[in-house]
Amino acid sequence: MSKDTIESAILALVEQRGAGKSICPSEAARAVWPEEWQKRMREVRGVAIGMARKGEISILRKGKPVDPDDFKGVYRLSLPVAQGGEPQPTPEADD
Numbered sequence: 001m002s003k004d005t006i007e008s009a010i011l012a013l014v015e016q017r018g019a020g021k022s023i024c025p026s027e028a029a030r031a032v033w034p035e036e037w038q039k040r041m042r043e044v045r046g047v048a049i050g051m052a053r054k055g056e057i058s059i060l061r062k063g064k065p066v067d068p069d070d071f072k073g074v075y076r077l078s079l080p081v082a083q084g085g086e087p088q089p090t091p092e093a094d095d
Contacts, residue, residue, distance in 0.1 A: 006032055006047040007056075014057055014079050022060055022076035048077055055080055 009031040013023045029037035029044045051057045052068035058081040059068050065081045 003047055003050075006044060007051060010044070010048060010051060010057060010077060014077055017078070019079050022063075022078040025075065025077055028077070 006028065009028045010023075010025075013027055013031065017023055025041065025044045025048060026037060028048075029040050032044075033040045048057065048059060049068045052059045058065045058078050059071060060066065060076045060078055060081070061071055061073065066075070
């Protein structure tokens, strides 16, 4: 699967969940690879980091946004969140 497919799955899931809520990255992996999602978690993490760097999503640890280049352990994904914890507007897609 392509990076775009993973990005689309992540965006669809976080948008469906809505502001103030988050998803487990395994949900995105299961959406793209129902049979082998566990083997693909590293790919999902890499795409999520790239999306967070661009401001498309936030990576959360213990409910708070973290630096996508400096986090470890269990994490969740959400719509963009400001450092103070408030949801941010979703960035406009480049067409």
